[in-house]
Amino acid sequence: MGLGSFAKSEGGRAATLLAPPFLYALALLALPILAVVLFSFWTQDFMTIDTRFTLANYREFFDKPIYGVLLGRSLMVSGIVTLVTVLLAYPVAYFLSFHVPSHRKSLWLFLITIPFWTSYLIRVFLWKVILGYNGVINSGLVGAGIIDEPLSFILYNVNAVIITLAHAFAPFAILPIFVALEKIDRSLIEASRDLGETRLTTFFRVTLPLSMPGLVAAVLIVFIPTIGDYVTPELMGGAGGKLIANMIQTQFLQLNNAPMGAAIAMVAMVCVTAIALVFVALNRRWLRGRG
Amino acid sequence: MTALIELKGVEKHYGDYHALRGIDLEIRAGEFFSLLGPSGCGKTTLLRTIAGLEEVSSGSIRIDGRDMKGVAANHRPTNMVFQSYAVFPHLTVAENVGFGLRRDPRGKSEKARAVEEALDMVGLAGYGKRRAHALSGGQRQRVALARALILKPKVLLLDEPLSALDRLMREQMQLELIRLQRQVGITFILVTHDQEEALVMSDRIAVMFEGEIGQLADPETLYRRPATKRVAQFIGKMNFLPGALSADRREIDIAGLGRVATADLATSGEIDGAVSVGIRPETLAILFEGETAPRREVQGVVSEVVYYGDMTYYDVRVDGIDRPLTVSMKNLIGRPVLDVGAAARLAWDERALVLLPG
Secondary structure, three states: OOHHHHHHOHHHHHHHHHHHHHHHHHHHHHHHHHHHHHHHOOEEEOOEEEOOOOOHHHHHHHHOHHHHHHHHHHHHHHHHHHHHHHHHHHHHHHHHHHOOOHHHHHHHHHHHOHHHHOOHHHHHHHHHHHHOOOOHHHHHHHHOOOOOOOOOOOOOOHHHHHHHHHHHHHHHHHHHHHHHHHOOOHHHHHHHHHOOOOHHHHHHHHHHHHOHHHHHHHHHHHHHHHHOOOHHHHHHOOOOOOOHHHHHHHHHHHOOOHHHHHHHHHHHHHHHHHHHHHHHHHHHHHHOOOO | OOEEEEEEEEEEEEOOEEEEEEEEEEEEOOOEEEEEOOOOOOHHHHHHHHHOOOOOOEEEEEEOOEEOOOOOHHHOOEEEEOOOOOOOOOOEHHHHHOHHHOOOOOOHHHHHHHHHHHHHHOOOOOOOOOEHHHOOHHHHHHHHHHHHHOOOOOEEEEEOOOOOOOHHHHHHHHHHHHHHHHHHOOEEEEEEOOHHHHHHHOOEEEEEEOOEEEEEEOHHHHHHOOOOHHHHHHOOOOEEEEEEEOOOOOEEEEOOOEEEEHHHOEOOOOOOOOEEEEEOHHHOEEEOOOOOOOOEEEEEEEEEEEEOOOEEEEEEEOOOOOOOEEEEEEOOOOOOOOOOOOEEEEEEOHHHOEEEEO
């Protein structure tokens, strides 16, 4: 088979189309990850890297409690952010799918993307202004005479991180849930009502189970990026609100210990992968019922 | 028989669109009733107002003596088989059939037995554990039927239940639905646009056009004595001839056919003003060599031949009639199929004529 016929064959055409993004992904995703994997088995020897294979970094990760605490806090923060985001996003998606007339839906979707018009960083700073010691909430509450001195538990701690992240990721959660709700045949809901269920029980017996794939997608979309988020805990977390990503950054850039940073990153990645796989398996179970 | 469902002056507006225009209707207990009409005539809307899935704009619906105003679908003694079947894709067949039994006080094993019985009734015994999405269209339909019948509703509403099935399956299901209805004795209300389906299955049929009932009658009356040209055209085929009534209304002069006594004609009430006469194609006959007309005869020329296998449809031109008459003939043994242009003697019978307004 000559080259010409290869280019014309289906497989050849697919290969031609896929090659550029594949090379791009290889260079910018696979190779760096491979480098991180390698680094995690090396050690830092003052200014040079000792490239002998060792598990010392992993041993240190599990020996010193600080890493476990940070990873645990990261998982908890992501978990809460995911829960809050999905709980807030579901009613919005539901309203959008069931109560907004179809000719207005695209307008609403457009409006939901408005937060993306400003950069993530600016939105984080915005929350600083709202939650700060002399911020909108505190000066408002003090001015109204409800509190005597500004609340301190809303900035520079885990709470602030959770509030900021939940806001930032809300649109990401709304969209997959909306799509799943849109796909539900409305006659199924009518059938449930016809068979004796109320609006509420219909929601739990029909609507919610059928929107599960969207819900699981929303959970993954929020959970995976928030666990590695670095900017928000850095700016909003204060001393007690630092997460695993901040530790990785510290290892790489401040302590100049890239191998340790790489090892922490690897452990975090394995955790995320494991949790994501659980949700993918859940989704499979829900998706099996679709024809 | 008493009226199980009474509709009085039921109106439905969707914004500017007037979907139902003053529907008055009584449906009897145990009856197989059909709402027949072209798409957009309001038949499905009417069914949905009975089910409680649609509010009426004005008028009243009573079921079993109870006013249904403000009664939601889940509190009505009706159950519906949806056009799309609406079988829950995330549940098994048994879970689907048992969906409405949640509040049933019976124990688990008794409910399971009821589900099995319902599945057996629709010919799906042993299918309980299958997942609903793995079923064929016909099987989904049976699941939807079992799911509704297990609740023993006073009225079963069927929204075009057979339209998605192929012809063979549809004919089989028609007979099966009739059998089921006789077996359970529940009032069935069927919505269909298929006149043949309505004729085969129903005790009575309401023919609807543009949100109004055009005629309500049993299948035979509807076919033999349609009230209007529109009903006649919707149910079967019919030739229409202009006619002129004599001054004393005892005779009618029919274009091309001549005078007949009005008393011989079928009609569904007094008719004023302009009149037409309708003739079904199967009540006309082409006379072959040696045959004589039992009553009346007229000369014509074949202008079109459509061969259907068991039947042949001829268009026959007759002097004095501007449109050719359609005649259907059984293709009996030894009977030739005529060619276009052949001379044909037509036999007709005044007792098969229908007097219509317009």
